[in-house]
Amino acid sequence: MLAPDGQAPPPIISELYKNASSVLNLDASGKLKELELFDDLKSAFYEAEDILDDVEYYRLEKQIQDDCPKSEVAAPRRDKDRVKKPLRQKECGMSKTELKQSLEKIEKVINDACGLFEQMNLPNKSNASKPANSRGAVTTARPPSVVIGRDKDCDTIVAMLHDKEDAQPDTNRAHCRYSIIGIHGIGGSGKSTLSQLVCAHEEKDGHFNFVMWVHVSQDFSVDTIFRQMSEAATRTPCPQFNNLDALQTNLEKILHGKRFLLVLDDVWYNNRDVRQYEKLQQILSPLNAGEAGSKVLVTSRTKDALIALGAAEHRCIPMSVLGEDVFLKLFKHYAFHNVCVAADDRIRLEDIATHIAKKLKGSPLAAKIVGGQLRMRPNIDYWRSSRDGNHLDDTMGALWWSYQHLDEQVRRCFAYCSIFPRGRYLERHELVKLWAAEGFARSSNEGKDLEDVCQGYFDELVSASFLQSEVKKYSSKKDTYIVHDLLLDLADKVAGSDCFRIENQWKQIGDSLVMEGCEDEVPPDARHLFVQTYGSELINEKICKLDKLRTLIIDGVDDRKQVEEKVVKSLFVRLKKLRVLIIPVYNDQGTFSVPESIGQLRHLRYLRHLRFETRYGKKLVLPSTLSKLYHMQVLDFFDIQNLVFSSRDDMFSLINLRHMAGMPFLKIPRVGRMTLLRTLQKIIVGKEQGCELKQLGGLNQLRGKLSIAGLENVETRQEALEAKLGDKEGLTALELWWCHDTRGELKKQEAQTEVLEGLCPPKHLESLSIYSYHGLRYPSWMMGQHDGGPKYLNELSLNHSSTELGRVLGGFWPHLRSFHMYRCSSSTMPDHMEHLTSLTRLDLNWCPNIRSLPTLPRSLEYLSLFFCNEMLMSACRRAGDPNWEKTQHIPYVCVNDLESTEWIRTAHVDRGGSSSSSAPKTPSSVEAV
Numbered sequence: 001m002l003a004p005d006g007q008a009p010p011p012i013i014s015e016l017y018k019n020a021s022s023v024l025n026l027d028a029s030g031k032l033k034e035l036e037l038f039d040d041l042k043s044a045f046y047e048a049e050d051i052l053d054d055v056e057y058y059r060l061e062k063q064i065q066d067d068c069p070k071s072e073v074a075a076p077r078r079d080k081d082r083v084k085k086p087l088r089q090k091e092c093g094m095s096k097t098e099l100k101q102s103l104e105k106i107e108k109v110i111n112d113a114c115g116l117f118e119q120m121n122l123p124n125k126s127n128a129s130k131p132a133n134s135r136g137a138v139t140t141a142r143p144p145s146v147v148i149g150r151d152k153d154c155d156t157i158v159a160m161l162h163d164k165e166d167a168q169p170d171t172n173r174a175h176c177r178y179s180i181i182g183i184h185g186i187g188g189s190g191k192s193t194l195s196q197l198v199c200a201h202e203e204k205d206g207h208f209n210f211v212m213w214v215h216v217s218q219d220f221s222v223d224t225i226f227r228q229m230s231e232a233a234t235r236t237p238c239p240q241f242n243n244l245d246a247l248q249t250n251l252e253k254i255l256h257g258k259r260f261l262l263v264l265d266d267v268w269y270n271n272r273d274v275r276q277y278e279k280l281q282q283i284l285s286p287l288n289a290g291e292a293g294s295k296v297l298v299t300s301r302t303k304d305a306l307i308a309l310g311a312a313e314h315r316c317i318p319m320s321v322l323g324e325d326v327f328l329k330l331f332k333h334y335a336f337h338n339v340c341v342a343a344d345d346r347i348r349l350e351d352i353a354t355h356i357a358k359k360l361k362g363s364p365l366a367a368k369i370v371g372g373q374l375r376m377r378p379n380i381d382y383w384r385s386s387r388d389g390n391h392l393d394d395t396m397g398a399l400w401w402s403y404q405h406l407d408e409q410v411r412r413c414f415a416y417c418s419i420f421p422r423g424r425y426l427e428r429h430e431l432v433k434l435w436a437a438e439g440f441a442r443s444s445n446e447g448k449d450l451e452d453v454c455q456g457y458f459d460e461l462v463s464a465s466f467l468q469s470e471v472k473k474y475s476s477k478k479d480t481y482i483v484h485d486l487l488l489d490l491a492d493k494v495a496g497s498d499c500f501r502i503e504n505q506w507k508q509i510g511d512s513l514v515m516e517g518c519e520d521e522v523p524p525d526a527r528h529l530f531v532q533t534y535g536s537e538l539i540n541e542k543i544c545k546l547d548k549l550r551t552l553i554i555d556g557v558d559d560r561k562q563v564e565e566k567v568v569k570s571l572f573v574r575l576k577k578l579r580v581l582i583i584p585v586y587n588d589q590g591t592f593s594v595p596e597s598i599g600q601l602r603h604l605r606y607l608r609h610l611r612f613e614t615r616y617g618k619k620l621v622l623p624s625t626l627s628k629l630y631h632m633q634v635l636d637f638f639d640i641q642n643l644v645f646s647s648r649d650d651m652f653s654l655i656n657l658r659h660m661a662g663m664p665f666l667k668i669p670r671v672g673r674m675t676l677l678r679t680l681q682k683i684i685v686g687k688e689q690g691c692e693l694k695q696l697g698g699l700n701q702l703r704g705k706l707s708i709a710g711l712e713n714v715e716t717r718q719e720a721l722e723a724k725l726g727d728k729e730g731l732t733a734l735e736l737w738w739c740h741d742t743r744g745e746l747k748k749q750e751a752q753t754e755v756l757e758g759l760c761p762p763k764h765l766e767s768l769s770i771y772s773y774h775g776l777r778y779p780s781w782m783m784g785q786h787d788g789g790p791k792y793l794n795e796l797s798l799n800h801s802s803t804e805l806g807r808v809l810g811g812f813w814p815h816l817r818s819f820h821m822y823r824c825s826s827s828t829m830p831d832h833m834e835h836l837t838s839l840t841r842l843d844l845n846w847c848p849n850i851r852s853l854p855t856l857p858r859s860l861e862y863l864s865l866f867f868c869n870e871m872l873m874s875a876c877r878r879a880g881d882p883n884w885e886k887t888q889h890i891p892y893v894c895v896n897d898l899e900s901t902e903w904i905r906t907a908h909v910d911r912g913g914s915s916s917s918s919a920p921k922t923p924s925s926v927e928a929v
Contacts, residue, residue, distance in 0.1 A: 179296070182299070199213060234254060259290065269302060400490065410461060411494065426481050436658075467481040503532045504532050531543070534563060539570070549575050565595060585610065621644045635657065677701060681707060753777060756779045772799070798822070799820075847868050852875075864893075
């Protein structure tokens with residue numbers, strides 16, 4: 001049997017795998033893709049990877065069996081009727097003969113490919129051929145910090161926006177209260193950048209009541225566009241509506257009587273598609289509610305799209321070609337930005353850059369991509385070889401050339417992005433976790449974590465502009481990126497049949513629901529698949545036949561269609577090579593039980609359940625077989641509130657687990673064995689064996705937020721010290737929860753005091769929240785009385801506490817920006833708070849015993865008193881009272897009691913104490929109020 005002793009895989013497998021990978025990535029010209037041998041080589045590559053994965057699986061199983069003490073193996077379950085069987089050695093399912101035949105086949109295919117390379121005389125990483133015709137447009141939320149050569153175009157469009165010609169050319173549309181202006185040009189020519197430059201100008205100018213930006217793209221839904229328009233106009237999330245009519249009525253109310261500018265970016269149009277034309281007209285239908293003089297600015301690849309929307313001929317503006325000198329300036333901006341070279345070398349490089357720029361055909365996108373690639377290698381020989389090559393003859397050629405100069409594993413990561421829909425916002429941390437789960441990480445440094453390696457790949461793609469930073473409007477997520485449409489075409493080409501996406505959706509036709517968008521056949525050898533919407537028929541008839549599938553992402557579910565357990569079970573049984581599975585969990589039964597057959601997915605590394613957002617109180621039951629998925633790296637349950645593990649005692653077997661996210665507070669026995677954990681958002685500690693606080697001691701890879709509940713089960717400072725919170729340098733937010741009110745119980749108060757003293761957080765912690773603490777005093781690390789503890793804390797929250805704060809505030813307090821007290825029974829606040837010169841926000845909520853405010857810092861921007869002592873709130877409302885005087889320098893003061901909410905001051909107050917009647921801009925610290 002294969003590796004029966006649990007030893008490392010035979011070196012020949014790893015060597016063959018590396019060789020297959022190298023040959024595939026050396027095919028720079030793409031010529032092998034035209035031959036049958038390419039498919040054989042690709043299959044050999046994946047087969048070698050699967051064999052390595054199987055060997056590692058059984059090695060892990062034996063390691064877990066050997067490392068698990070007999071006392072733990074025999075530990076009783078919660079269900080006493082079930083007896084836990086000891087871990088046993090499993091068979092691999094492949095005999096030595098079968099393994100030998102597989103390896104010989106792989107080796108033969110690789111040797112044939114290498115021989116063909118020599119016969120065809122294929123060079124390494126050069127002679128990039130032109131991909132198929134590209135399509136698409138830039139989509140940006142804001143104009144770049146530097147825009148070169150578009151000022152005249154911007155002025156022309158602004159003049160059109162401000163003129164008084166409002167009627168449409170079609171006499172049937174003479175009643176329109178808006179007019180349409182269009183920009184058209186090839187993909188990558190800068191249409192979106194120009195339109196965003198116009199938007200930036202108009203938002204400052206004030207000619208329009210509001211400016212809306214909406215990205216339309218090739219496949220769009222009218223309701224989504226309406227929601228985006230509503231959010232862009234109000235700057236708030238759009239309310240949930242059950243039908244399109246209600247959405248449109250809401251949008252018309254928002255637009256009524258307002259002069260607006262609406263930008264419809266990246267509109268696609270096919271004059272043979274009647275349905276698409278009707279949808280475009282439907283987008284325009286609410287716009288007549290606006291004031292006369294409103295404008296719609298449309299960007300598209302074709303002039304036909306602009307005419308179809310109703311733009312007059314003379315208002316269809318082609319993207320002007322940048323002059324040779326202007327384009328050279330643009331290219332040099334990207335190629336030389338922050339590049340430091342000797343003066344003589346710079347002269348030579350600028351001369352070479354002039355020749356390279358002529359080969360880019362005036363494409364701003366090509367200038368950005370190629371210029372960025374050259375910027376990373378300011379070497380004269382390298383630039384000369386770039387100048388003399390044939391790979392810069394056109395935009396796609398330039399992109400292909402830049403792609404070939406990426407590291408081979410980075411190229412694989414980029415190709416993987418092709419499974420996502422056009423215009424999709426991609427989060428950095430999610431992509432990194434997906435790439436790691438797919439096994440894309442390769443590093444000569446064996447000690448480097450997989451995700452850190454993939455983070456480097458991500459940074460390289462951003463540096464080379466293959467991923468572009470894009471902040472999604474009206475979203476709290478900041479670290480998001482998009483793949484430019486032209487680059488997505490390139491990703492589609494290099495991924496070939498490996499990656500496929502189904503952009504389907506349910507449509508109401510009469511009384512029936514019909515799925516649209518899944519008519520195309522999925523390539524039988526597809527390995528990575530994205531599905532927009534869940535459909536049982538689609539899964540049973542198409543997806544379950546894809547036995548080579550490694551990635552299945554089902555992005556959502558219609559609330560009128562339930563996710564059936566039998567369909568999920570069939571999926572688990574038939575798609576045994578899955579490494580990544582993202583699937584919605586929704587039915588109207590109240591409980592969804594994940595089938596035990598999930599245990600057959602022994603390659604699975606990434607599992608995320610998408611909970612239907614409007615259904616609360618649902619229960620998700622996980623089977624005991626989940627604990628056999630030894631390769632698992634990510635478990636994400638999307639903040640489900642009721643999660644049940646059939647065998648939580650066995651979770652320690654998931655020794656490769658890096659992220660446990662979206663889980664409620666739970667006890668996780670022997671969590672200390674999961675030493676690779678980076679995300680453990682919530683945990684309850686107890687007194688039972690394996691649930692003690694000390695289990696956290698070795699989890700020093702933890703980062704982000706950690707909430708620890710059950711601290712009433714910890715009795716001594718020594719126990720608290722064993723958690724070693726100070727060693728977890730990646731933590732940024734920490735919550736500490738006691739569950740019982742121990743006021744009046746001196747022994748328990750003393751215990752809490754000692755425990756909190758021992759729970760000293762890491763130096764760079766940013767946020768600290770403490771719940772139900774009733775100790776005798778706050779710890780020395782919190783009051784700045786010793787060298788340990790956080791030094792630069794930004795936010796502190798004390799909740800349900802009866803402990804008085806000390807009179808002197810040291811340590812992190814001078815750096816504090818937000819301080820919250822909620823339902824605290826303490827009667828005083830610290831003295832000398834005026835020295836907290838970084839504090840901008842102070843909240844006192846349900847604190848009935850505080851009768852007077854201390855002197856408050858001049859930096860404070862926002863003060864709230866919610867349901868506090870009546871005398872204090874009354875004093876803060878009464879002019880001339882000492883407490884009222886202490887708030888006079890604060891721009892925003894809110895006092896709320898049972899009868900009313902009163903904003904005592906919303907005018908601007910300068911730091912000298914004088915006030916202005918002009919309405920101020922809301923400070924950043926209170927924008928969410």
